[in-house]
Amino acid sequence: MTEGLQKILESLEKPLRFASRTNFQNIHKVKDLDKVVEDMTLRALSLNLTVKEVTTLKSLRQSFGAYNRLRLNGKKKLIIDSLGIITGLKGVEDYPVDENLATRETISPTPDRTDLSQISIQYVKGVGPRIAEVLSRKGIKTVEDALNYFPRTYEDRRNIKRISTLKPNSRQTVMGKIVLSGMVRSRSRGIYQVIVSDGTGTLALSWYQYNPKYLKATYKKGYTVILSGDVTLNRYNNTLQIVHPSPDDVEVFEDIEGIEKDMLNFNRIVPIYPLTEGIKQRRIRKIESIILDTYGKSEFDYVPYEVRKRNHIMGIDEAISRVHFPSNSDDLVDLSDKSSIYNSLPHRTVSFNEFFFLEVGLALKKRDISKMPGISFDPTGELTKKLLLELPFKLTSAQSRVLSEIENDMRADRPMNRLLQGDVGSGKTVVALLSMLKAVESGYQAALMSPTEILAEQHLRSVLKYVDGFGIRAVLLKSGQSRNEKESNYNAINSGDAKIVIGTHALIQGKVEFRDLGLVVIDEQHRFGVIQRALLRSKGKNPDVLVMTATPIPRTLAMTVYGDLDVSVLDEMPPHQRAIETFVFFEEKGARDKAYDLVRKEVIKGRQAYIVYPLIEESESPDHRDLRFATKMFDELRKDVFPEFRLGLLHGRMKTEEKNEVMKKFISRQADILVATTIVEVGVDVPNATVMVVENSERYGLSQLHQLRGRVGRGEHESICILISAAKRSADAHERLSILRDTSDGFKIAEADLMIRGPGEFIGTRQSGLPEFRFANLLRDARILGEARNEAFDIVKKDPTLVNYPRLYRGVLKRWGESLELAGIS
Numbered sequence: 117m118t119e120g121l122q123k124i125l126e127s128l129e130k131p132l133r134f135a136s137r138t139n140f141q142n143i144h145k146v147k148d149l150d151k152v153v154e155d156m157t158l159r160a161l162s163l164n165l166t167v168k169e170v171t172t173l174k175s176l177r178q179s180f181g182a183y184n185r186l187r188l189n190g191k192k193k194l195i196i197d198s199l200g201i202i203t204g205l206k207g208v209e210d211y212p213v214d215e216n217l218a219t220r221e222t223i224s225p226t227p228d229r230t231d232l233s234q235i236s237i238q239y240v241k242g243v244g245p246r247i248a249e250v251l252s253r254k255g256i257k258t259v260e261d262a263l264n265y266f267p268r269t270y271e272d273r274r275n276i277k278r279i280s281t282l283k284p285n286s287r288q289t290v291m292g293k294i295v296l297s298g299m300v301r302s303r304s305r306g307i308y309q310v311i312v313s314d315g316t317g318t319l320a321l322s323w324y325q326y327n328p329k330y331l332k333a334t335y336k337k338g339y340t341v342i343l344s345g346d347v348t349l350n351r352y353n354n355t356l357q358i359v360h361p362s363p364d365d366v367e368v369f370e371d372i373e374g375i376e377k378d379m380l381n382f383n384r385i386v387p388i389y390p391l392t393e394g395i396k397q398r399r400i401r402k403i404e405s406i407i408l409d410t411y412g413k414s415e416f417d418y419v420p421y422e423v424r425k426r427n428h429i430m431g432i433d434e435a436i437s438r439v440h441f442p443s444n445s446d447d448l449v450d451l452s453d454k455s456s457i458y459n460s461l462p463h464r465t466v467s468f469n470e471f472f473f474l475e476v477g478l479a480l481k482k483r484d485i486s487k488m489p490g491i492s493f494d495p496t497g498e499l500t501k502k503l504l505l506e507l508p509f510k511l512t513s514a515q516s517r518v519l520s521e522i523e524n525d526m527r528a529d530r531p532m533n534r535l536l537q538g539d540v541g542s543g544k545t546v547v548a549l550l551s552m553l554k555a556v557e558s559g560y561q562a563a564l565m566s567p568t569e570i571l572a573e574q575h576l577r578s579v580l581k582y583v584d585g586f587g588i589r590a591v592l593l594k595s596g597q598s599r600n601e602k603e604s605n606y607n608a609i610n611s612g613d614a615k616i617v618i619g620t621h622a623l624i625q626g627k628v629e630f631r632d633l634g635l636v637v638i639d640e641q642h643r644f645g646v647i648q649r650a651l652l653r654s655k656g657k658n659p660d661v662l663v664m665t666a667t668p669i670p671r672t673l674a675m676t677v678y679g680d681l682d683v684s685v686l687d688e689m690p691p692h693q694r695a696i697e698t699f700v701f702f703e704e705k706g707a708r709d710k711a712y713d714l715v716r717k718e719v720i721k722g723r724q725a726y727i728v729y730p731l732i733e734e735s736e737s738p739d740h741r742d743l744r745f746a747t748k749m750f751d752e753l754r755k756d757v758f759p760e761f762r763l764g765l766l767h768g769r770m771k772t773e774e775k776n777e778v779m780k781k782f783i784s785r786q787a788d789i790l791v792a793t794t795i796v797e798v799g800v801d802v803p804n805a806t807v808m809v810v811e812n813s814e815r816y817g818l819s820q821l822h823q824l825r826g827r828v829g830r831g832e833h834e835s836i837c838i839l840i841s842a843a844k845r846s847a848d849a850h851e852r853l854s855i856l857r858d859t860s861d862g863f864k865i866a867e868a869d870l871m872i873r874g875p876g877e878f879i880g881t882r883q884s885g886l887p888e889f890r891f892a893n894l895l896r897d898a899r900i901l902g903e904a905r906n907e908a909f910d911i912v913k914k915d916p917t918l919v920n921y922p923r924l925y926r927g928v929l930k931r932w933g934e935s936l937e938l939a940g941i942s
Contacts, residue, residue: 120163122206128156129202132195140192150183153198169205176201190234196929204922232260232411241406242399250394251403262407264890266439266466267387268364271344272448274383279317282356284349290319291342297335299328302352310335320350320357340369344388364391367398380405385442408437418927419472423907427468428461435465439891454896463891464900470892471901473931475908476924482533482681483916488658490531491634495523495554503553503582507546514688515543521684522551525660526558526635532660537669538686539862540826544664545578547686548637551662556588556615560634560659563617565624565652567640569594569772570779574800575639576618583616593619593628596772602627624651632656638663666826667819668862687863695860696829698837700813700853711809711838712757715789718807718836719761724782725789725807726827727753730815732767732793744811744842750791758789766792794820796827803831813839813853818869821856870895 135146146152157177161170176198183191237256238248248257256262271289282288292314300309308331310321321343323331335341343366345358365388367381381398389400417424417432424430438446439462449463450456457463504511511519518536525532538544552562566572576592583590591605591614608614612631617623633656653661663681699714701707715725731745750765764778764787775795781787783802790796790805794816808828813821821839829835839853855868894901911921918925 118163118165121160121165121169124156124160124163125202125206128153128160129199132199132202136192136195136199140195143188143191143195150180153177153180153183172201172205187234190231193231193233193930197926200922200926200929203917203919203925206919232263233258235259235411237262240403240410242403247395247399247403250392253392254390259407259411262404263411263436265389265404266891267451268390269344269388269451270442270448271386271388273342273381273386274444276342279312279314279319279356282317282319282347284347284356286347287344288347289342289344290314291340292319294335294337294339294341297332297337310341312341318355319347320355321361322350322357322359324360334368336370342367342369364388364397367396384444385446385448387440387442404440408440412437418924418930419469420911420921420924423472423911427903427907429465429468430461432465432469435462435469438462439466452896454899457896458899467892467897467900468904470889470931471897471904472908473928475901475905476912476918476928479909479912480918480928483912488531490529490658491526491558491560491660492529493526493554493558493560493634493660495526495557497557499553499557499583499586499588500550502586503550506582509690511546512543512686512688512690514538514686515547518547518684518686519550521682522547522662523554525682526551526554531658532662533681534660534662535681535683536662536664536686537683538664538666539668539689540666540823541689541829542686543690544666544686545575548639548662548664549579549582552616552635552637553583555635555660558634560632561609561612561615561617561630561656562635562637563619563623563630563633563652563655564637564639566618566620569596569620569776570800571639572618572620579616579618588615589613590616590618593617593622595620595622596776624655628655630655633659635659636661640665666823666862668866694829694832694835696808696825696835696837698825698839698857700839700841700850700857702841702850708840711840714836714838715807715809716758719758719788722804723806723833724785724787724802724804725809726796726805726824727789727791727809728796728811728824729791729793730812732769746791746793749811753789753791761788763787763789763791766790766795768793768795794824796824801830802827804833805830806833806835808835808837809840810838811840812842814841818852818855818865818872819862822860822862822865825856 131146131149131152135143135149154177157173160173161177165173179194179198183194186194235258236248237243237251237258238245240259240262243251251257251262254265256265273289276291277288279290279292282290290312292312294310295313295318296309296311298309299306301307305324308323308326308328310331312319312321321335321341343358343361345361345365347356347358349355350357380401387401387404388397389404391397391400413433419429419432429435442449442462446462447456447460449460451463457467522532522534522536525534536544536547548564552564555562564572564575566575572592572594576590579590589608591608593602593605593609597605605614605617606627606629609617610629610631617630622628636652636656636659638652638661653659668685699711701711715727719725727749729744729746729749732747746765746767750763754763764782766775766778770778778787778790779800782790782805783800785804805828808825810816810821810824816824825837828837837856839856841853852868852872855865859865892900911924912918915921
């Protein structure tokens with residue numbers, strides 16, 4: 117590449133990068149971007165260029181001709197693609213010489229094939245406005261969305277079993293004609309029953325809870341039905357039945373003429389999609405089939421050829437096609453079974469692609485941090501030794517190990533970016549304080565950011581309690597301070613007089629200027645967004661960052677959510693930590709009275725209690741019909757159940773001052789029972805609180821229940837947790853809540869919770885930044901994730917700017933750019 121072209125490309129790159137910065141917040145600030153690109157490329161085309169450079173620059177110039185007519189997402193994608201093209205041009209001389217590989221991995225003359233994310237699903241043959249509206253409820257708005265809307269299971273309709281061969285207690289697919297349909301009376305109740313026959317035998321479909329109008333209209337005598345379900349034996353008449361077949365698993369045909377020739381819905385492995393009201397399986401299969409025929413070859417293979425070859429995966433276009441519609445030579449895949457997925461080439465390919473792009477993005481983030489010049493701390497050990505002598509307990513071996521990992525990071529000349537995860541009560545606060553003292557010993561300031569003012573005040577009390585007499589000034593920043601108090605603290609921070617600064621979001625305000633910020637500690641990191649963390653980090657010159665979470669995260673999930681961080685785990689509880697006895701009560705006669713008696717006994721002893729409800733006030737939603745809510749129960753408990761005690765009410769809609777006042781009363785023992793929502797999940801230590809009651813516990817995740825339980829057992833007294841389930845005793849609810857009753861190990865609880873709820877709901881997608889996968893599953897596909905991660909980190913290690921992989925670069929930005937804030941990567 118000539119020096120002239122290099123300079124023009126760098127000039128062209130600047131406005132594009134500026135526009136893409138911080139999730140494209142600057143895109144509207146860049147005026148006449150199309151003209152800028154047109155002028156720059158025209159200047160470049162006047163130089164002495166290779167054929168490839170001329171073709172690529174012309175294509176780039178043409179692509180901006182319609183820039184002003186694009187929607188915002190189209191503009192973002194064009195900028196991302198253009199940055200990829202420029203990256204490719206800058207490294208064109210270093211491309212592999214092998215012609216086949218070069219064809220696969222170098223930039224195509226056009227930025228991309230048809231952009232499927234810009235084609236509305238409405239314009240696909242057979243869709244139209246009404247069906248487009250229905251599909252949008254499932255997140256299908258574009259052709260790209262539809263291609264990535266994968267089946268939830270499959271039915272093998274190559275050889276449908278005869279009813280006479282069915283065996284009970286197994287899931288089967290059957291087809292037959294409806295010979296009877298209507299309501300029948302059992303000994304105790306009415307049931308709706310449909311009898312299906314295929315000439316060899318009969319099968320009953322039974323509903324105990326039903327809408328007779330809907331069932332009568334759907335299951336008419338003479339219609340043919342094909343369905344999958346769990347076949348059981350009716351113990352009263354010894355006949356085969358399927359109870360409450362899922363609507364998604366049933367297809368009813370008025371006319372079966374030509375059914376044998378219907379190769380989309382029969383005589384093959386048939387996909388079963390997650391449905392919504394207003395569309396049937398046959399309709400969505402037809403739409404998916406048309407899209408695959410029309411656009412299936414438009415999917416772009418961004419994964420480098422050598423990676424595909426090394427991992428024995430296929431092209432993404434064929435893989436997506438066969439995940440939707442397996443070929444007759446494919447085995448029936450069980451989408452819940454990890455071996456079945458791994459052994460299926462199409463399914464493994466789609467999963468690998470998703471993981472690979474994400475892990476490349478995480479590797480790029482980690483690379484950017486490791487490239488930054490960091491602070492090489494040189495702690496004297498003077499303050500930390502003092503603190504260790506003052507502590508009324510010895511550190512656990514886990515705390516000592518983690519402190520050693522942190523100190524090694526702090527001594528290095530690159531910024532630390534470490535996650536500290538540990539169970540409730542595992543001693544994270546002491547580790548954080550010792551780390552902050554190491555920064556202070558080295559001549560720097562340390563800051564700790566907490567999600568709530570109450571928690572920030574508690575951290576300040578802990579710091580002052582331990583380092584009183586050390587000659588260290590610690591200050592608190594929060595929104596409720598007076599102007600004089602804030603100004604005094606700002607001055608202390610700016611002058612360097614304040615060595616330890618603790619606060620809430622107030623820490624990232626513009627007026628806060630540190631003299632020498634060396635270490636940033638972020639407590640309960642999932643409560644803060646990426647931008648907030650970045651703003652605090654920007655208050656210093658690449659300070660070290662330690663983020664803490666009390667939610668134990670299984671390794672597979674941590675690799676994905678925190679793939680750009682180094683992880684330290686406190687997996688040992690201090691010997692002085694008291695166990696909490698856990699009781700589970702179901703909605704049975706006298707159960708709640710038993711719970712209230714346990715609370716009363718503790719409060720009479722002089723202890724305090726929390727009673728937690730899922731809602732603040734009554735909801736009209738039918739999903740919340742059986743839920744209790746805090747405001748009503750506060751009045752009921754105060755008047756009818758505990759009139760002799762002092763009760764406080766705490767919930768998220770109260771003003772900050774009101775919340776602080778209620779908590780202060782509880783901490784100072786002016787309230788015996790705190791009625792609250794889950795706002796207390798991340799709360800202060802109240803050593804005198806010994807009872808935690810959680811109503812509607814069946815509605816919470818296990819990890820959240822474990823966090824709530826961790827609010828008690830903080831002092832010297834025996835503590836109890838009472839989980840009340842509004843659902844009647846069932847095997848499922850009993851099994852879930854028994855996990856809490858039988859173990860206090862947060863990591864075991866987190867593993868179980870992750871298995872039950874899945875990753876997105878487990879950690880909260882929006883808070884954590886966890887991307888939503890279209891097909892890949894963190895638990896099921898852990899082996900594929902490991903392989904994809906190794907390949908991704910290896911590529912970024914060998915080629916940190918992806919100069920040899922411009923196509924991959926574009927693919928990563930296209931798929932994960934915004935959610936991982938990768939748009940500005942260079």
